Amino acid sequence: MFQVRIHGRGGQGVVTAAEMLSVAAFDEGRHAQAFPSFGSERMGAPVVAFCRIDDKEIRLREPIMEPDAIIIQDPTLLHQVDVFAGLRKDGYILINTSKTFDQLGLGDMIRDWRHERLCTVPAMELALKHVGRPVPNVPLLGGFAAVAGVLQIESVIKAIGERFSGKVAAGNVAAAKEAYAIVKAEMEEARRKEAQHA
Amino acid sequence: MLKQTEGSRAVAEAVAMCRPEVICAYPISPQTHIVEALGEMVKDGTLSPCEFINVESEFAAMSVAIGSSAAGARSYTATASQGLLFMAEAVYNASGLGLPIVMTVANRSIGAPINIWNDHSDALSQRDSGWLQLFAETNQEALDLHIQAFRLAEELSLPVMVCMDGFILTHAYERVDMPTQAQVDAYLPKYEPRQVLDPAEPVSIGAMVGPEAFMEVRYLAHAKQMQALERIPAFAAEFRQIFGRDSGGLTHTYRTEDAETIIVAMGSVLGTIKDVIDEMRQPENGGHKIGVLGITLFRPFPLARVRESLQGAKRVVVLEKSMAVGLGGILSTNVRMALSGLHMHGYTVIAGLGGRAITKKSLHGLFRQAEQEALEPLTFLDLDWNMVNKQLEREKAHRRSGPVAENLLRDVGVVAARNY
Numbered sequence: 001m002f003q004v005r006i007h008g009r010g011g012q013g014v015v016t017a018a019e020m021l022s023v024a025a026f027d028e029g030r031h032a033q034a035f036p037s038f039g040s041e042r043m044g045a046p047v048v049a050f051c052r053i054d055d056k057e058i059r060l061r062e063p064i065m066e067p068d069a070i071i072i073q074d075p076t077l078l079h080q081v082d083v084f085a086g087l088r089k090d091g092y093i094l095i096n097t098s099k100t101f102d103q104l105g106l107g108d109m110i111r112d113w114r115h116e117r118l119c120t121v122p123a124m125e126l127a128l129k130h131v132g133r134p135v136p137n138v139p140l141l142g143g144f145a146a147v148a149g150v151l152q153i154e155s156v157i158k159a160i161g162e163r164f165s166g167k168v169a170a171g172n173v174a175a176a177k178e179a180y181a182i183v184k185a186e187m188e189e190a191r192r193k194e195a196q197h198a
Numbered sequence: 199m200l201k202q203t204e205g206s207r208a209v210a211e212a213v214a215m216c217r218p219e220v221i222c223a224y225p226i227s228p229q230t231h232i233v234e235a236l237g238e239m240v241k242d243g244t245l246s247p248c249e250f251i252n253v254e255s256e257f258a259a260m261s262v263a264i265g266s267s268a269a270g271a272r273s274y275t276a277t278a279s280q281g282l283l284f285m286a287e288a289v290y291n292a293s294g295l296g297l298p299i300v301m302t303v304a305n306r307s308i309g310a311p312i313n314i315w316n317d318h319s320d321a322l323s324q325r326d327s328g329w330l331q332l333f334a335e336t337n338q339e340a341l342d343l344h345i346q347a348f349r350l351a352e353e354l355s356l357p358v359m360v361c362m363d364g365f366i367l368t369h370a371y372e373r374v375d376m377p378t379q380a381q382v383d384a385y386l387p388k389y390e391p392r393q394v395l396d397p398a399e400p401v402s403i404g405a406m407v408g409p410e411a412f413m414e415v416r417y418l419a420h421a422k423q424m425q426a427l428e429r430i431p432a433f434a435a436e437f438r439q440i441f442g443r444d445s446g447g448l449t450h451t452y453r454t455e456d457a458e459t460i461i462v463a464m465g466s467v468l469g470t471i472k473d474v475i476d477e478m479r480q481p482e483n484g485g486h487k488i489g490v491l492g493i494t495l496f497r498p499f500p501l502a503r504v505r506e507s508l509q510g511a512k513r514v515v516v517l518e519k520s521m522a523v524g525l526g527g528i529l530s531t532n533v534r535m536a537l538s539g540l541h542m543h544g545y546t547v548i549a550g551l552g553g554r555a556i557t558k559k560s561l562h563g564l565f566r567q568a569e570q571e572a573l574e575p576l577t578f579l580d581l582d583w584n585m586v587n588k589q590l591e592r593e594k595a596h597r598r599s600g601p602v603a604e605n606l607l608r609d610v611g612v613v614a615a616r617n618y
Contacts, residue, residue: 019204022371026202034371059469061366062557 001054002150003064007083008073011043013137017071018049020141020163024155025053033058046081053150069148072096073123073136075104089113092148094183096123096136116190119147121179130178131171142176146183153180199376205337205367206231208374209302212341214245215382216348218274220266222251222259226281227314228364229304233276256281260288267297268403270394272348276302278364282320283308286327293328294419295403296393298351298358300344305465305519306364307552311603315553316364317519318464322496322528328419330358330426331497332446333464337367338374342445345377346433348386353429354422355392363466365553377441385440423498430495448500451507453479454489459569460511461490462504462533463518467549467556468492471517474561488565493529504536513543515568517579519550526576543571549579585609
């Protein structure tokens with residue numbers, strides 16, 4: 001079972017992202033369960049949503065406390081919420097930012113983590129560029145397809161098409177593809193650096 | 199057809215396939231997505247003929263359902279929590295009048311303190327209202343139970359409440375197998391009321407009954423509800439023939455054949471419990487002889503079936519998301535009645551109130567404690583005793599110690615409760 005926890009703020013499409021992730025996994029013939037953190041969601045308040053992906057029926061109903069991957073839709077949460085709670089050192093992190101982990105003050109924390117699994121993508125800028133709205137959730141899903149490798153980018157694109165239509169769908173597909181390419185390049189860069197060190 | 203969708207959406211589509219003619223509802227979390235979806239289907243014509251009536255309260259919702267059902271229309275509503283309490287008088291009337299209304303209860307706690315999260319307090323507060331009560335374990339079962347509920351309600355001329363865990367199921371996206379309209383039509387015949395307000399053949403429904411016949415009317419309500427114990431297994435069997443899957447019935451057992459410890463629970467927590475049982479049964483984890491009995495039908499309570507399922511065990515742990523203040527458990531009191539005269543250890547565990555997560559980790563510890571007979575008869579799972587004791591100390595020290603909820607929020611540091 002692969003477990004994803006998404007952190008963001010009310011209005012950023014956190015719950016929608018988890019739901020679309022589950023749809024993408026379903027489209028690949030897998031079992032998936034997405035659910036929100038059941039808070040009284042308000043615009044701007046911290047929101048958490050979860051997605052489990054497995055090859056068999058998912059019966060578990062507890063919140064995800066030990067995720068395999070974390071998606072952070074809003075980097076300002078780093079100072080407010082313990083977003084990395086329960087994540088192991090071989091876990092995946094994807095943050096919506098144009099900064100690096102060092103610039104975000106996370107350099108020490110991730111020193112002995114697997115760097116090719118830790119990525120950032122300027123999802124807000126991609127959303128503004130392609131969709132015209134500051135909603136980073138869908139480009140992050142594109143990036144997630146690259147970093148964690150549990151889902152194909154094609155499934156994410158299909159899920160976008162099931163959720164949105166017309167211009168919004170096309171814009172989100174473009175944003176997701178660009179995010180996918182950015183994250184792919186970042187990972188290759190991280191691998192190259194690691195090979196140099198070795 | 200398999201699809202990945204939200205529990206509320208799946209239930210709304212299943213209800214629509216049952217061809218309700220009147221839907222009246224007032225929005226309340228976590229039920230809202232269900233009636234929103236049905237409202238859209240009525241508006242865009244995919245659910246037709248059907249009248250969607252916006253009402254000004256839950257009391258009105260049930261009152262309208264009573265009227266439309268008495269006039270011969272298949273009637274549906276949905277609610278939760280305080281909404282169910284607000285319609286309580288009409289809830290009793292619906293069953294007393296023998297009207298086959300189907301209502302979803304998206305289970306949520308009852309205030310005060312106000313809390314929007316899941317537990318079973320709302321539905322169980324109406325356990326003696328005369329409605330049949332079914333509890334869904336998954337979204338698949340939730341949508342299947344709605345189809346069975348209309349059949350059952352109309353066959354017995356009694357209202358049926360389908361209970362599904364708020365948020366945990368209503369807001370969860372998961373895989374469901376949506377039936378076809380043809381399958382639902384084959385299973386659910388056109389509504390033929392046993393009593394109807396018809397101008398051509400005028401009758402009155404709702405007479406005042408004095409001491410001369412009231413007891414008899416009440417006895418007949420009980421006798422009629424008890425008929426469900428025989429009808430439900432038959433309806434579930436017929437459901438399997440048409441839809442090709444097991445859903446509904448009185449109870450479900452899981453790995454109880456040789457179990458020395460049997461857990462009893464209702465609703466979505468059964469899934470987490472099953473995962474824990476599978477882990478505990480693995481030889482490398484000690485091969486614990488443990489299983490679970492899931493109660494699908496809470497009213498009428500299947501006493502004989504529960505007794506039969508549990509009598510081979512050494513101990514029974516009832517894990518419930520509800521509480522009878524001043525007594526202990528509600529589900530466990532019912533289970534205890536099924537076990538009258540049997541000598542076995544029985545434990546009541548109150549868990550998950552107001553949305554407190556019920557985790558595998560806590561269940562592992564709990565079930566092992568039960569196996570060692572080390573549980574208190576009444577246990578509150580994952581209760582924060584520091585928080586409780588701090589408040590008790592405060593109350594001892596000061597007569598005017600302040601409102602409990604606000605004090606505890608201040609102790610745990612929830613921002614909204616701080617004084618600025």
